Amino acid sequence: MPSRSALLPLVLLPAALWLAACSPKPPAPEPVRAVRVMTVAPDAAGGVQEYAGEVRARTESRLGFRVAGKLVSRPAEVGQRVRAGQALAQVDPADLRLQQDAAQAALRAAQAAYDFAAADFKRYEELRAQGFISAMELERRESGLKAQRAQLDQARAQAEVQGNLATYSVLTAPAAGVVTATEAEVGAVLAAGTPVLRVAHDGPRDVVFSVPEDAVVGIRSLQGRRDALRVRPWGQATALPATVREVAAAADPATRTFLVRADIGQAPVQLGQTMTVQLDLPRRDAAARLPLTAVMRQQGQTAVWVLDTASMTVKVQPIAVAGADGNSVMVASGLQPGQRVVTAGVHTLTPGQKVKLYDAALAVNGPAQAPAPAASR
Numbered sequence: 001m002p003s004r005s006a007l008l009p010l011v012l013l014p015a016a017l018w019l020a021a022c023s024p025k026p027p028a029p030e031p032v033r034a035v036r037v038m039t040v041a042p043d044a045a046g047g048v049q050e051y052a053g054e055v056r057a058r059t060e061s062r063l064g065f066r067v068a069g070k071l072v073s074r075p076a077e078v079g080q081r082v083r084a085g086q087a088l089a090q091v092d093p094a095d096l097r098l099q100q101d102a103a104q105a106a107l108r109a110a111q112a113a114y115d116f117a118a119a120d121f122k123r124y125e126e127l128r129a130q131g132f133i134s135a136m137e138l139e140r141r142e143s144g145l146k147a148q149r150a151q152l153d154q155a156r157a158q159a160e161v162q163g164n165l166a167t168y169s170v171l172t173a174p175a176a177g178v179v180t181a182t183e184a185e186v187g188a189v190l191a192a193g194t195p196v197l198r199v200a201h202d203g204p205r206d207v208v209f210s211v212p213e214d215a216v217v218g219i220r221s222l223q224g225r226r227d228a229l230r231v232r233p234w235g236q237a238t239a240l241p242a243t244v245r246e247v248a249a250a251a252d253p254a255t256r257t258f259l260v261r262a263d264i265g266q267a268p269v270q271l272g273q274t275m276t277v278q279l280d281l282p283r284r285d286a287a288a289r290l291p292l293t294a295v296m297r298q299q300g301q302t303a304v305w306v307l308d309t310a311s312m313t314v315k316v317q318p319i320a321v322a323g324a325d326g327n328s329v330m331v332a333s334g335l336q337p338g339q340r341v342v343t344a345g346v347h348t349l350t351p352g353q354k355v356k357l358y359d360a361a362l363a364v365n366g367p368a369q370a371p372a373p374a375a376s377r
Contacts, residue, residue: 034358035314036344037307040288040335053209053231053262053275057200060180064195065091066168071188076197078182082173089184089196093169096162103155103162110148110155117148177201180271200271205264207231207242207275210257214324219260219279220247229262234274240267242277288331294343295321295329304335305342305349313352314342 069091076088121141128138181198184190211219222228227241242262251258262277269275294304298316306317319334335341342349349355 032354032356033345033348035305035307035342035349035355036358037340038290038294038343040337040339040341042288042337049215049279051209051211051277051279053207053277055264055269055271055273055275056206056208056261057177057180057202057271058204058206058263059175059201061174061199061201062183062195063088063171063174063197063199064193065089065171065190066192067091067096067165068190068192069093069095069169071184071186071190071196074182074184074186074196076179076182078179080179081177082179082199083176084173086173087170088173088179088199089171091169091190093166096166096169100159100162100166103159107152107155107159110152114145114148114152117145121145171196173199175199175201178271203266205267205269205271206245206261207264207277208259208261209275209277210252210255210259212257213251216247216258219244219258222279223247230278231262231264232276232278233269234276239278240264240269288335288337288341289328290331290341291343292327292329294341294346295319296346305346306335307340307342307355309340312354312356314349314355315351317341 072090072092074089076082082088121144124133124138124141127133128135177199179197180200182196183198184194184196190196223244223246226243228244229242230239231242232239242264244260245263246261248259290304296303296305298318301318302321303316303318305314307314317334317339320332322330322332324330342355344358
């Protein structure tokens with residue numbers, strides 16, 4: 001029978017194996033990530049800012065009838081040039097003519113009643129002169145005459161109104177221009193004021209474009225300054241001078257941009273033509289210009305990852321941003337010339353992490369293949 005000391009290793013060996021199986025595995029080493037970097041160099045923001053614009057008329061009227069009715073004709077079409085006073089559309093005038101006839105009949109009745117009251121008052125004046133009636137009776141007859149006179153004036157004014165309404169059955173152009181849109185078709189029953197046509201008046205032209213909220217202050221500072229902008233027709237090299245005439249007081253609820261109108265006077269351009277608006281930006285010196293992909297937020301601060309080339313590790317560097325310039329960020333302070341900043345993959349890094357430089361050619365072509373050994377003879 002084996003001794004107790006000889007059996008002890010046999011008992012402890014399974015326990016040791018069980019403890020080894022249950023102990024946690026050491027964490028896997030953190031991968032060495034490939035990053036893109038750029039070298040910090042002083043830069044400046046400025047140059048020319050461009051916006052897309054459209055040519056519109058200074059005055060564009062949405063025309064509608066001043067009376068209700070059924071649209072029976074609309075000779076005007078989109079793109080048609082019209083002159084002032086030209087008939088553009090018409091509603092059925094039958095009801096308006098009947099109302100005019102009724103007003104004229106009421107006017108004739110009021111005129112007859114007034115003439116009778118005037119003749120009656122004249123007879124009572126003679127009776128009063130002969131002493132056959134009292135002064136109070138004469139005053140009562142005079143009051144009746146004044147009432148008839150007021151009714152006659154009312155009927156005459158009503159007849160004039162109905163006469164005007166009868167002429168409103170024809171929609172005419174308020175000024176010379178071109179039809180830019182039609183908003184009602186023949187056969188539609190329209191309420192008074194319903195838009196039927198849009199007419200762009202001849203005269204000065206505006207270039208209309210939208211600017212973001214951060215550019216509104218600069219645009220407003222140019223308002224009224226002659227030739228502060230340049231506008232260039234699409235496909236042409238020659239630019240035209242323009243003056244900021246109007247800046248919207250509130251942002252568009254959908255796009256959150258502000259509408260700007262720039263006056264180009266009587267420039268030879270077409271309505272609706274596309275224009276490129278060019279605005280000279282003031283020069284702003286900055287410590288560096290970085291792409292937006294290089295910037296991140298760390299503990300409430302704007303920061304970037306700076307590469308330590310000696311140890312090939314990264315660290316967080318807080319920065320102060322001076323503003324944006326297109327897809328770039330202008331850095332006011334926090335970086336020194338010559339530092340290397342990570343520009344891609346910033347949200348996957350940790351402080352002190354080992355990295356390697358991204359090789360675009362290696363990523364596309366793959367690692368180089370070793371040459372095959374020569375066949376032995």
